[in-house]
Amino acid sequence: MKSDNVKKGMQQAPHRSLFNALGFTEEEMEKPLVGVVSSYNEIVPGHMNLDKIVNAVKMGVAEAGGVPVVIPAIAVCDGIAMGHIGMKYSLVTRDLIADSTESLAIAHQFDALVMVPNCDKNVPGLLMAAARVNVPTVFVSGGPMLAGRVKGHKTSLSSMFEAVGACAAGKMTEEDVKEFEHKACPTCGSCSGMYTANSMNCLTEVLGMGLRGNGTIPAVYSERIKLAKHAGMAVMEMYRKNIRPRDIMTKDAIMNALTVDMALGCSTNSMLHLPAIAHEVGFDFDIKFANPISEKTPNLCHLAPAGPTYMEDLNEAGGVYAVMKELDGLGLINRDCMTVTGKTVGENIKDAKNLDPEVIRPVSNPYSKTGGLAVLSGNLAPDGSVVKRSAVVDEMLVHEGPARVFDCEDDAIVAIKGGKINPGDVVVIRYEGPKGGPGMREMLNPTSAIAGMGLGSSVALITDGRFSGASRGASIGHVSPEAAVGGPIALVEEGDIISIDIPKLSLNLKVSDEELEKRKKAWTPREPKVTTGYLKRYASMVTSGNRGAILEVPKGVN
Numbered sequence: 001m002k003s004d005n006v007k008k009g010m011q012q013a014p015h016r017s018l019f020n021a022l023g024f025t026e027e028e029m030e031k032p033l034v035g036v037v038s039s040y041n042e043i044v045p046g047h048m049n050l051d052k053i054v055n056a057v058k059m060g061v062a063e064a065g066g067v068p069v070v071i072p073a074i075a076v077c078d079g080i081a082m083g084h085i086g087m088k089y090s091l092v093t094r095d096l097i098a099d100s101t102e103s104l105a106i107a108h109q110f111d112a113l114v115m116v117p118n119c120d121k122n123v124p125g126l127l128m129a130a131a132r133v134n135v136p137t138v139f140v141s142g143g144p145m146l147a148g149r150v151k152g153h154k155t156s157l158s159s160m161f162e163a164v165g166a167c168a169a170g171k172m173t174e175e176d177v178k179e180f181e182h183k184a185c186p187t188c189g190s191c192s193g194m195y196t197a198n199s200m201n202c203l204t205e206v207l208g209m210g211l212r213g214n215g216t217i218p219a220v221y222s223e224r225i226k227l228a229k230h231a232g233m234a235v236m237e238m239y240r241k242n243i244r245p246r247d248i249m250t251k252d253a254i255m256n257a258l259t260v261d262m263a264l265g266c267s268t269n270s271m272l273h274l275p276a277i278a279h280e281v282g283f284d285f286d287i288k289f290a291n292p293i294s295e296k297t298p299n300l301c302h303l304a305p306a307g308p309t310y311m312e313d314l315n316e317a318g319g320v321y322a323v324m325k326e327l328d329g330l331g332l333i334n335r336d337c338m339t340v341t342g343k344t345v346g347e348n349i350k351d352a353k354n355l356d357p358e359v360i361r362p363v364s365n366p367y368s369k370t371g372g373l374a375v376l377s378g379n380l381a382p383d384g385s386v387v388k389r390s391a392v393v394d395e396m397l398v399h400e401g402p403a404r405v406f407d408c409e410d411d412a413i414v415a416i417k418g419g420k421i422n423p424g425d426v427v428v429i430r431y432e433g434p435k436g437g438p439g440m441r442e443m444l445n446p447t448s449a450i451a452g453m454g455l456g457s458s459v460a461l462i463t464d465g466r467f468s469g470a471s472r473g474a475s476i477g478h479v480s481p482e483a484a485v486g487g488p489i490a491l492v493e494e495g496d497i498i499s500i501d502i503p504k505l506s507l508n509l510k511v512s513d514e515e516l517e518k519r520k521k522a523w524t525p526r527e528p529k530v531t532t533g534y535l536k537r538y539a540s541m542v543t544s545g546n547r548g549a550i551l552e553v554p555k556g557v558n
């Protein structure tokens with residue numbers, strides 16, 4: 001046992017004295033030491049139930065012969081961090097979570113781990129840690145929130161944010177907004193649409209790191225407690241069979257995740273996190289892989305914000321396995337990948353059934369023949385940019401319009417809310433990238449304001465920052481290289497014509513090469529927006545959006 005390093009032999013007598021201090025019995029000292037990584041806290045609604053999940057995991061581990069020990073992971077609520085300086089501290093926690101979990105797990109020589117994440121950065125951060133530590137590991141998330149109900153319709157956080165835009169445009173009263181406020185988020189859990197947290201929890205299931213239902217069983221269902229118990233038992237099985245994360249998260253498994261991402265209509269943030277997870281297992285994931293996959297993968301689900309169905313509906317319809325089974329019918333799934341069930345993907349999905357063809361469209365009748373995401377390139381984004389095309393209205397798939405340039409999100413919000421943006425405009429928000437932000441802010445406020453004010457079918461938005469899974473419309477993010485390093489987005493001037501062609505996968509600035517060259521020569525880097533603390537260190541190490549904003553030691557530093 002790995003934990004023998006801290007439990008066996010004369011040298012380890014002091015260590016044993018400390019396990020005694022923890023209340024370990026002689027019998028427990030002989031058993032595998034299982035770290036249960038708890039992302040519980042009382043500020044994230046998606047995490048406030050994780051104490052219950054963790055308790056259930058502990059019961060499962062103990063029943064199957066292990067000794068569960070809880071260790072913590074931090075978590076940010078993107079909804080509460082939205083639209084202010086706090087959002088600079090969201091993506092950056094993914095790497096803190098990966099680093100701190102790697103540190104705790106190796107420092108204490110755990111034999112196995114159960115990861116209990118739920119919201120946006122905990123899922124990828126812990127998947128990254130799982131790959132690094134590479135002891136047998138199973139994931140069980142906290143589960144999605146139930147949809148809210150307003151005036152007889154299901155609703156969620158995306159409508160809540162859009163209600164604010166609608167109120168600014170005089171299309172909704174303050175009383176109506178208040179009603180949303182009280183009803184949009186009725187339970188604990190990760191917000192109820194196919195937003196980032198749920199996207200990543202579903203993809204964890206596809207990757208083979210979570211049991212069936214990990215992505216979809218609602219947070220408040222007793223079924224989720226059972227799932228957590230089973231996750232605790234499963235990790236002991238993984239331990240006995242010595243099946244490790246890097247046996248599961250292979251290149252093929254990651255490509256399966258990318259494929260299912262397209263069918264589910266996952267958050268654009270998946271295009272930051274899949275490359276980062278791939279990097280940890282030594283697979284160089286280029287975001288442009290998404291295009292050929294998207295080309296052959298039908299979009300089968302229109303959960304919020306793309307449509308009026310929610311995670312609870314996907315769960316009832318058969319969940320992630322049912323979607324995989326549909327895609328398997330087209331030969332799009334690699335069935336041989338190993339999973340934490342101890343079985344292959346093919347064996348897992350063999351009996352899965354699509355129980356609601358409106359929530360999970362059959363492959364014969366998809367929402368669209370191509371997948372949810374597209375990566376656009378061109379002279380404005382030589383290294384790529386990302387759009388959730390399944391949430392773009394038809395009129396905006398091809399669009400040309402004058403640039404309205406803002407050097408931060410806050411200025412753009414003032415202009416949008418102040419009625420300064422006209423139909424046809426292309427709003428450019430720059431110096432919000434991984435380095436420039438720093439922290440690549442997620443911008444649900446401007447996308448929701450555009451949608452809520454009724455400009456969704458005439459205004460586009462491009463940025464070197466990123467979006468929420470709840471964002472919809474012609475919102476093109478992760479534009480790389482970013483403005484802070486002199487990417488072409490830094491050279492855009494007010495009124496320049498920007499041309500977007502999503503079917504042709506292009507994003508171009510209609511300015512001559514000579515003129516761009518001239519502007520490039522005149523460009524000088526901006527003073528950093530943050531000069532102290534973690535964000536400063538982060539900005540010095542972070543790579544670009546198209547590389548998943550992974551951290552790298554700068555060239556020339558050993």
Ligand SMILES: CC(C)(O)[C@@H](O)C(=O)O
Nearest residue numbers: 078079195196468469470
């Ligand atoms: C607040 C949200 C909806 O969770 C957002 O952060 C996302 O990325 O989906």
Ligand SMILES: [Mg+2]
Nearest residue numbers: 078120196442
């Ligand atoms: Mg988010």
